[in-house]
Amino acid sequence: MQSYKKPAIGAPRGRGGVVLKDPMQTSTLVLVLLILTAVAYRAGRQRSLALVGGVKGAKHLHSLPGYYGMLTALWCAIPALLVLALWHSFDGRIVTDMVVASMPSDVQVLSEDELSLVLNDVRNLVAGAIPAELASAEVQAAAARYQQLESLSRLAAAGLTLSIALGLGAFVWWRISPALRARNKVEQIVKVGLIVCSTIAIFTTVGIVISVLFESLRFFQVVPVTEFLFGLQWSPQMAIRADQVGSSGAFGAVPLFTGTLLIAGLAMLVAVPVGLFAAIYLAEYAHRQVRAVVKPLLEVLAGIPTVVYGFFAALIVGPMLRQAGEAAGLAVSSESALAAGLVMGVMIIPFVSSLADDMLTAVPQSLRDGSYGLGATQSETIRRVVFPAALPGIVGGVLLAISRAIGETMIVVMAAGLGANLTANPLEAVTTVTTQIVTLLVGDQEFDSPKTLAAFALGLVLFLVTLSLNIIALHVVRKYREQYE
Amino acid sequence: MSEPTLTPATAETPAQRTRRLVEKSLRRRYRAERRFRVYGIVAVALGLGFVAFLFSSIISTGWTVFQQSYLKLEIDYAPDVLDPDGSRDPEVIGSADFSALIKAALRKQFPDVEGRSDLRTLYKLASEGGQFDLRQRVLDDPRRVGSQESLWVLADDRVDLLMKGEIERGLPEDVRGISDQELAWIDRLVADGRLEKRFNRSFFTRGDSREPEQAGVWGAVSGSILTLFVTLLLAFPIGVAAAIYLEEFAPQNRFTDLIEVNINNLAAVPSIVFGLLGLAVFIQLFGLPRSAPLVGGLVLTLMTLPTIIIASRAALKGVPPSIREAALGMGASQVQMIAHHVLPLAMPGMLTGAIIGMARALGESAPLLMIGMVAFIVDIPHGLTDPATVLPVQVYLWADSPERAFLERTSGAILVLLGFLLIMNATAVVLRQKFERRW
Amino acid sequence: MATEPTEMVQRTGATLGPGSAPPERTAQGQRTVGEITVSNPVIVCRNVNVHYGDKQAIRDVSLDIAHNEVIAMIGPSGCGKSTFLRCLNRLNDTIPTAKVTGSITLDGVDVYDRKQDVVQLRARVGMVFQKPNPFPKSVYENVAYGPRIHGLAGDRTELDEIVQTSLMRAGLWEEVKDRLDQPGTALSGGQQQRLCIARTIAVSPEVILMDEPCSALDPIATARIEDLIDELRQNYAICIVTHSMQQAARVSQRTAYFHLGDLIEVGSTDQIFTNPRHKLTEDYITGRFG
Numbered sequence A: 001m002q003s004y005k006k007p008a009i010g011a012p013r014g015r016g017g018v019v020l021k022d023p024m025q026t027s028t029l030v031l032v033l034l035i036l037t038a039v040a041y042r043a044g045r046q047r048s049l050a051l052v053g054g055v056k057g058a059k060h061l062h063s064l065p066g067y068y069g070m071l072t073a074l075w076c077a078i079p080a081l082l083v084l085a086l087w088h089s090f091d092g093r094i095v096t097d098m099v100v101a102s103m104p105s106d107v108q109v110l111s112e113d114e115l116s117l118v119l120n121d122v123r124n125l126v127a128g129a130i131p132a133e134l135a136s137a138e139v140q141a142a143a144a145r146y147q148q149l150e151s152l153s154r155l156a157a158a159g160l161t162l163s164i165a166l167g168l169g170a171f172v173w174w175r176i177s178p179a180l181r182a183r184n185k186v187e188q189i190v191k192v193g194l195i196v197c198s199t200i201a202i203f204t205t206v207g208i209v210i211s212v213l214f215e216s217l218r219f220f221q222v223v224p225v226t227e228f229l230f231g232l233q234w235s236p237q238m239a240i241r242a243d244q245v246g247s248s249g250a251f252g253a254v255p256l257f258t259g260t261l262l263i264a265g266l267a268m269l270v271a272v273p274v275g276l277f278a279a280i281y282l283a284e285y286a287h288r289q290v291r292a293v294v295k296p297l298l299e300v301l302a303g304i305p306t307v308v309y310g311f312f313a314a315l316i317v318g319p320m321l322r323q324a325g326e327a328a329g330l331a332v333s334s335e336s337a338l339a340a341g342l343v344m345g346v347m348i349i350p351f352v353s354s355l356a357d358d359m360l361t362a363v364p365q366s367l368r369d370g371s372y373g374l375g376a377t378q379s380e381t382i383r384r385v386v387f388p389a390a391l392p393g394i395v396g397g398v399l400l401a402i403s404r405a406i407g408e409t410m411i412v413v414m415a416a417g418l419g420a421n422l423t424a425n426p427l428e429a430v431t432t433v434t435t436q437i438v439t440l441l442v443g444d445q446e447f448d449s450p451k452t453l454a455a456f457a458l459g460l461v462l463f464l465v466t467l468s469l470n471i472i473a474l475h476v477v478r479k480y481r482e483q484y485e
Numbered sequence B: 001m002s003e004p005t006l007t008p009a010t011a012e013t014p015a016q017r018t019r020r021l022v023e024k025s026l027r028r029r030y031r032a033e034r035r036f037r038v039y040g041i042v043a044v045a046l047g048l049g050f051v052a053f054l055f056s057s058i059i060s061t062g063w064t065v066f067q068q069s070y071l072k073l074e075i076d077y078a079p080d081v082l083d084p085d086g087s088r089d090p091e092v093i094g095s096a097d098f099s100a101l102i103k104a105a106l107r108k109q110f111p112d113v114e115g116r117s118d119l120r121t122l123y124k125l126a127s128e129g130g131q132f133d134l135r136q137r138v139l140d141d142p143r144r145v146g147s148q149e150s151l152w153v154l155a156d157d158r159v160d161l162l163m164k165g166e167i168e169r170g171l172p173e174d175v176r177g178i179s180d181q182e183l184a185w186i187d188r189l190v191a192d193g194r195l196e197k198r199f200n201r202s203f204f205t206r207g208d209s210r211e212p213e214q215a216g217v218w219g220a221v222s223g224s225i226l227t228l229f230v231t232l233l234l235a236f237p238i239g240v241a242a243a244i245y246l247e248e249f250a251p252q253n254r255f256t257d258l259i260e261v262n263i264n265n266l267a268a269v270p271s272i273v274f275g276l277l278g279l280a281v282f283i284q285l286f287g288l289p290r291s292a293p294l295v296g297g298l299v300l301t302l303m304t305l306p307t308i309i310i311a312s313r314a315a316l317k318g319v320p321p322s323i324r325e326a327a328l329g330m331g332a333s334q335v336q337m338i339a340h341h342v343l344p345l346a347m348p349g350m351l352t353g354a355i356i357g358m359a360r361a362l363g364e365s366a367p368l369l370m371i372g373m374v375a376f377i378v379d380i381p382h383g384l385t386d387p388a389t390v391l392p393v394q395v396y397l398w399a400d401s402p403e404r405a406f407l408e409r410t411s412g413a414i415l416v417l418l419g420f421l422l423i424m425n426a427t428a429v430v431l432r433q434k435f436e437r438r439w
Numbered sequence C: 001m002a003t004e005p006t007e008m009v010q011r012t013g014a015t016l017g018p019g020s021a022p023p024e025r026t027a028q029g030q031r032t033v034g035e036i037t038v039s040n041p042v043i044v045c046r047n048v049n050v051h052y053g054d055k056q057a058i059r060d061v062s063l064d065i066a067h068n069e070v071i072a073m074i075g076p077s078g079c080g081k082s083t084f085l086r087c088l089n090r091l092n093d094t095i096p097t098a099k100v101t102g103s104i105t106l107d108g109v110d111v112y113d114r115k116q117d118v119v120q121l122r123a124r125v126g127m128v129f130q131k132p133n134p135f136p137k138s139v140y141e142n143v144a145y146g147p148r149i150h151g152l153a154g155d156r157t158e159l160d161e162i163v164q165t166s167l168m169r170a171g172l173w174e175e176v177k178d179r180l181d182q183p184g185t186a187l188s189g190g191q192q193q194r195l196c197i198a199r200t201i202a203v204s205p206e207v208i209l210m211d212e213p214c215s216a217l218d219p220i221a222t223a224r225i226e227d228l229i230d231e232l233r234q235n236y237a238i239c240i241v242t243h244s245m246q247q248a249a250r251v252s253q254r255t256a257y258f259h260l261g262d263l264i265e266v267g268s269t270d271q272i273f274t275n276p277r278h279k280l281t282e283d284y285i286t287g288r289f290g
């Protein structure tokens, strides 16, 4: 399939990438900081002991001596490391901006695309990926400036972090007194650390929303939302430029949505009946020993990486289907929706079955007894009492499974193809939202071409759809669990 | 309404009527019962059948990767080729034409072959990759220059496929990809004991290659190890810390509810969305290098955090309150109680969760495509910022290659991947069983 | 079983009337005191033993249940009343570890015989449980469930009629006739229990087993159900487990006292409550035990 993929990021790039800072420098700095921290610990501990006249006087200290050491060490290390991390997050951009600012004015008026090309040259020159003779004079000058700024930046980072570490460490060390409530302070710092860690989940969500939304908004400035959501034509490869908006219709995502739904639908057609009946059999009929063996075996399917399913769909099931189709006189595309859907369904079986199993076993035995007591057979009890009772939970589980199917990437990337066909025929090739995200973003990206931005718009749609499915499903499942608590 | 008006005008009592009607319905109902049960059995059989089919087809296409065809050639490290001016300078030797040695050895093996085109066909029996092995041998020990030895060198992938029976001898010459002439040579070599399948060490020691017979998984395995190293280093402490806060300290309020909802939702967000986040934030905003295990590790950290937090919270919940009360009763502060008493008891459960999270991260590929870990990379990565790829992405790349011999490599790489997953999951199971405690 | 049983058994054994079966021996050499047989039995149990795995829950119980009678089972918690009840319609089959031996016949046919069909059996021997367990369906569907699965109603009007009659006889009709399509789980506890009774009688069984049907109910709901039981006696044999001595006295004609898996004493309710013959029964009834 995509032959442009591999060479795109392959050979031409120098070892270690192009925007790399010398990693040794930073790691040495971190090492020095760690040594400083260890020294600070010893110093803090020693001072606390010295203040009360040695180990014998330790009972006059508010906290154990180790806590004084820890307090000193924490103040020495944490702020310095934070500053270092911040510095490194932004120095690349700042240095680049400064280099651009120093370049001749005719460079500065270039469009962003052309500018990034020039900057690439500069960076390659710095990294030694291209020989100096090949570069123009202004690029050489810029490269020199770049190098100079970079080493300056490194020096400044080292100076700043070390002085922060030393300064704060020394300050705390000086403040140590027997009455200092070192343990409480250390514990407070620990607690703040814990809170920060637990908020990472929020920051991740916010990060996802902002990054996806931001790029999507840029995309919607070029391509109207309505065209994206309702357009029937998807051909981003003939990507239009920002100044050529005229060629409309290239970013209509409807074929992707239908393709995604077709494959997800096929997957659910496999996964829901098989998963449900397997769950019913294992939960209601199977002997305990059979269940103990079969259940984990089925769950093996959930532990297999999706890329393996992709391989399976593309290279084993796909050709098999095509042969079968030939034999039956049907034209089956080699990258058919059917192959991807079937294999995705297999992947989702354990997901459906273990959730349904949970839900079925949560149905109280008293309901079964009530039904048996009236003379119902086992299947009548299951079909008419147990299953309806578990239905809300099972629906929640199926919703989660659908969200899984919609967001699944590797199977469709490998087996579903790239042609944005607006079709409901599972024997044809269709493409999906995730496939297109991968296709648009793998390879060299310019962050301002609508082609790249379109991937983020697709990502936004994907995120919103799966998020709402998840929220509804989790809500339904929780309500269901409460019911039989 | 009060008395059995519902029965027809017979003398039957309601109970007798029930008996009769139930009797009548039994056959039909038991048939339905059997049918229903058969559906269940069929579903279970289908599920197990899929597992069996998946594994058997991967194993049957992949197990041959552990062997590779090698040619035994009499290599003459001719000084005039390797080191014409006798300087023994590694620079000079390193840039010498080692393929000439292999060609010479082949010519010696088949002295009767003449003519340029025949010779060119003959040379194609050996892999391009053999020369790198020779160079390494000479660079390791320059005294080899001028000596001779009999050496097993890599055969071409077509020869390998033929040896493994993947190419059928019976096919007509033009579709077989191997000419009758070559077939005759191969048969002669096999008869002489100079062509055989041996253990495929290079598959486990080399990086990627365009030539299937030279391609190995070690590059990808190293990439995976580096990436998982970053993930474990970040996700485990952060996940445990978050779990401790939520389980032990957090007050029940809106804010902690928000965190909870976020964690549960993140666990179900498609992994590719994390890739978009990584691309926009780590690469675009922070300017970290593409294709680097560092960025891959960061993205996978965000992805596995929910799993680890959820598992760690479950482990903390499993520690009985009596132990906490005992510790607090002895005058420990809450932090001390957790650090000295609760954490050690919850650690096995947390580790199990971490291993399962790592296993998921090891199999993940979609988000890594976004941050450029799909490059064609020959070198083995050694640092966190070296360009690298990971095992599942290697599978993806090879699965896309047109050469038939890559099919076997792909399945082989999958086997290696599944092997790692098996080890990790088995460790988790053992850990759980060993430390499972009933209070 | 600390009291001197041998002496008592001998004494009471002499009072047994002619023609009655000899009292059965229990595993510990005890015999059931009183008349275990009746003249018009629906269900006849002989030497019933139930094991849950290794644990024996019921030992050698023999008892007859007559047509149109209410028989109460009393005894301390865990003595095997529910277990015995569940033997009668083979609901113990659903517990994998349970094993039942001995003979139980319904109208002369062995319930545990391979030819006896459980579906048929349970349609004839209905059961009401200790905790109301309406299905998560509408009130109507709850009552219609049995007739539907057994095919007792030819068409919708017939089904409507069965539902209405059953609800009326369970004394619930007036309260639910306007909300037949609301979920049965939305009713109050007492209403739910009467719904379960209606559900059971909708099938028109021959025997109704009731396992502590009033334990979750307030006195008013209890009274209504007791009235109902009294009325149902016209058509059914009813076997009721209860922890309330007063209730047993009010609704039943005969009473059986169980103790740690043994059936200690059976007799007319009047006799059991006024003149218990076994020391254990007396202790239990007078509140000295259990």
Ligand SMILES: Nc1ncnc2c1ncn2[C@@H]1O[C@H](COP(=O)(O)OP(=O)(O)OP(=O)(O)O)[C@@H](O)[C@H]1O
Pocket: C052, C055, C057, C076, C077, C078, C079, C080, C081, C082, C083, C084, C095, C097
């Ligand atoms: N499913 C089961 N598995 C194992 N043992 C059981 C089971 N059900 C009941 N038992 C045991 O059998 C004995 C009799 O139980 P049963 O439920 O019949 O008592 P009961 O007389 O109904 O008590 P209660 O008045 O509390 O309902 C008890 O010791 C109980 O522990």
Ligand SMILES: [Mg+2]
Pocket: C081, C082, C083, C211
């Ligand atoms: Mg009971």
